[in-house]
Amino acid sequence: xxxxxxxxxPKLLNLSFSGTPSNVGPWYDMYLSARDPIxxxxxxxxxxxxxxxxxxxxxxxxATNLVVSSLKFxxxxxxxxxxPDIYYVNPxxxxxxxxxxxxxILPPSVSWYGAYMMNSYPLDxxxxxxxxxxxxxxxxxxxxxxxxxxxxxxxxxxxxxxYVFEVLDPFGNILHPSEILAHLTQIIHDADRLPAxxxxxxxxxxxxxxxxxxxxxxxxxxxxxxxxIDSAVFCLCLDDASPQDEIELSHCMLxxxxxxxxxxxxxSLIITSDxxxxxxxxHSWGDGVAVLRFINEVYRDSxxxxxxxxxxxxxxxxxxxxxxxxxxxxxxxxxxxxxRVKFEEKREKIVFKAFRYNNFGKKFVVSQxxxxxxxxxxxxxxxxxxxxxxxxxxxEACSTAAFKHGRTETIRPTSLHTKKCANAFxxxxxxxxxxxxxxxxxxxxxxxxxxxxxxxLGQGFDRHLFALKYLIQVKGGSLPDFYNDPxxxxxxHIIISTSTLSTPAxxxxxxxxxxxxxxxxxxxxxxxxxxxxxxxxxxxDLDEFLRCLECSLNDIFDVLEGRALTSY
Numbered sequence: 001x002x003x004x005x006x007x008x009x010p011k012l013l014n015l016s017f018s019g020t021p022s023n024v025g026p027w028y029d030m031y032l033s034a035r036d037p038i039x040x041x042x043x044x045x046x047x048x049x050x051x052x053x054x055x056x057x058x059x060x061x062x063a064t065n066l067v068v069s070s071l072k073f074x075x076x077x078x079x080x081x082x083x084p085d086i087y088y089v090n091p092x093x094x095x096x097x098x099x100x101x102x103x104x105i106l107p108p109s110v111s112w113y114g115a116y117m118m119n120s121y122p123l124d125x126x127x128x129x130x131x132x133x134x135x136x137x138x139x140x141x142x143x144x145x146x147x148x149x150x151x152x153x154x155x156x157x158x159x160x161x162x163y164v165f166e167v168l169d170p171f172g173n174i175l176h177p178s179e180i181l182a183h184l185t186q187i188i189h190d191a192d193r194l195p196a197x198x199x200x201x202x203x204x205x206x207x208x209x210x211x212x213x214x215x216x217x218x219x220x221x222x223x224x225x226x227x228x229i230d231s232a233v234f235c236l237c238l239d240d241a242s243p244q245d246e247i248e249l250s251h252c253m254l255x256x257x258x259x260x261x262x263x264x265x266x267x268s269l270i271i272t273s274d275x276x277x278x279x280x281x282x283h284s285w286g287d288g289v290a291v292l293r294f295i296n297e298v299y300r301d302s303x304x305x306x307x308x309x310x311x312x313x314x315x316x317x318x319x320x321x322x323x324x325x326x327x328x329x330x331x332x333x334x335x336x337x338x339x340r341v342k343f344e345e346k347r348e349k350i351v352f353k354a355f356r357y358n359n360f361g362k363k364f365v366v367s368q369x370x371x372x373x374x375x376x377x378x379x380x381x382x383x384x385x386x387x388x389x390x391x392x393x394x395x396e397a398c399s400t401a402a403f404k405h406g407r408t409e410t411i412r413p414t415s416l417h418t419k420k421c422a423n424a425f426x427x428x429x430x431x432x433x434x435x436x437x438x439x440x441x442x443x444x445x446x447x448x449x450x451x452x453x454x455x456x457l458g459q460g461f462d463r464h465l466f467a468l469k470y471l472i473q474v475k476g477g478s479l480p481d482f483y484n485d486p487x488x489x490x491x492x493h494i495i496i497s498t499s500t501l502s503t504p505a506x507x508x509x510x511x512x513x514x515x516x517x518x519x520x521x522x523x524x525x526x527x528x529x530x531x532x533x534x535x536x537x538x539x540x541d542l543d544e545f546l547r548c549l550e551c552s553l554n555d556i557f558d559v560l561e562g563r564a565l566t567s568y
Contacts, residue, residue, distance in 0.1 A: 043282055059275050062271055163323050225326060403458060509533070
């Protein structure tokens with residue numbers, strides 16, 4: 001871990017490890033007041049690349065290494081040794097040790113100006129406070145976020161059973177890796193001889209239903225066990241499954257079989273029986289920026305400095321793990337059964353499809369002096385027009401971490417420019433010269449980059465409209481007709497919801513569609529190819545969208561290569 005002190009830029013980073021920032025209340029309210037189940041609807045996943053050394057992908061070996069590296073990250077965070085998130089206009093400064101040392105030695109009152117002189121801008125890191133020891137607690141009408149400052153135990157799930165053991169001592173020292181290895185081995189052996197425990201299905205329920213059943217659990221005498229779950233450093237899920245391909249792994253990471261996850265935890269680290277790893281995270285406390293930073297550092301540390309090796313022996317003498325035993329009863333078991341039925345119905349409906357386009361990638365698009373992200377987003381717009389004969393509401397996530405307590409803004413890829421381009425490729429096919437078509441694509445790229453910049457700088461319109469609506473409701477006023485206008489409701493029925501990841505640690509990511517007739521599009525434009533992982537509840541529609549996406553990318557490629565478009 002890079003040990004540059006956060007104190008260098010305290011005012012901008014605004015780090016504090018207790019409480020919720022008062023000025024982000026409306027955003028928390030939006031998430032925490034939602035009553036839909038968080039699995040499928042809110043929790044996304046990120047799948048890690050395998051350890052580059054195949055022998056390290058044994059389940060308990062990889063789990064131990066990832067746990068130790070996660071605890072290193074936690075200690076760096078608590079002790080202010082985590083390198084600040086900084087946006088470098090010139091990326092070379094991010095690797096410059098002299099520059100980082102220069103920032104560290106500057107007095108806090110002027111450190112920001114030192115970064116500004118180098119065209120570097122610190123980003124907000126307040127979300128990191130909720131990464132560890134945190135859980136979303138279900139309550140009627142509005143949930144709460146809970147964070148424990150002092151808990152030192154890890155929650156481990158296997159076959160639906162819950163185990164906890166302390167991984168840190170009072171001074172923050174990490175339990176010896178051989179002891180962690182021994183505990184995990186012990187847990188697997190113990191849980192595999194027991195019938196599955198299905199209590200965790202309750203976390204897949206409607207939030208009001210789950211809140212009611214949780215109160216029954218407390219009344220039955222399970223409060224201390226629930227506190228141990230809620231306060232645990234994080235949740236480690238050791239799955240007894242070996243997904244055979246990316247599709248199976250996507251299902252595993254997004255929802256699994258339901259009973260070996262506690263979806264309310266801030267994040268769960270999932271390790272399959274063949275060592276595939278990923279993170280499923282609850283979304284109300286933070287966004288992908290914090291989780292991705294965590295994954296990057298943990299992946300790098302666990303692969304470059306593994307705590308245990310394949311021939312490592314577990315410690316011979318360790319205390320037994322604390323297995324959490326629950327008192328249920330007929331009402332609670334009935335609620336679990338009902339939750340399982342609803343979960344299974346949803347699990348059977350959701351479909352994932354992987355798509356790989358090999359004709360070009362980032363290097364080719366950059367060589368054309370265009371934005372790779374803009375080109376992919378344009379392809380999605382053209383695909384929707386091909387499929388539906390109209391343009392549909394679309395969403396691209398954008399971080400606003402440049403602002404204090406910043407979360408996200410919406411980039412709206414559907415525009416007059418993408419409409420003009422889709423019309424030229426589809427309705428007016430063959431009527432424009434190659435040079436004209438290229439210029440139309442270039443206009444789309446420039447406009448999309450403008451939209452990205454505006455969103456990053458807080459000049460998107462979605463969050464402003466959200467804030468105005470919130471203020472009106474808080475003051476008891478009546479909503480203007482604008483918010484009930486069919487056009488406003490339509491643009492917020494997001495058919496194409498997109499998000500991208502780009503890091504050596506990540507294989508791919510994914511999430512569920514945000515509306516029943518929509519697509520959840522996780523994508524990455526690599527150097528020489530484009531990869532997508534798309535979810536939907538409508539398999540035939542998804543197949544058609546992917547067919548149209550390939551056609552659209554082929555059209556764009558032909559034009560950029562100077563080839564005439566083929567006829568339909």
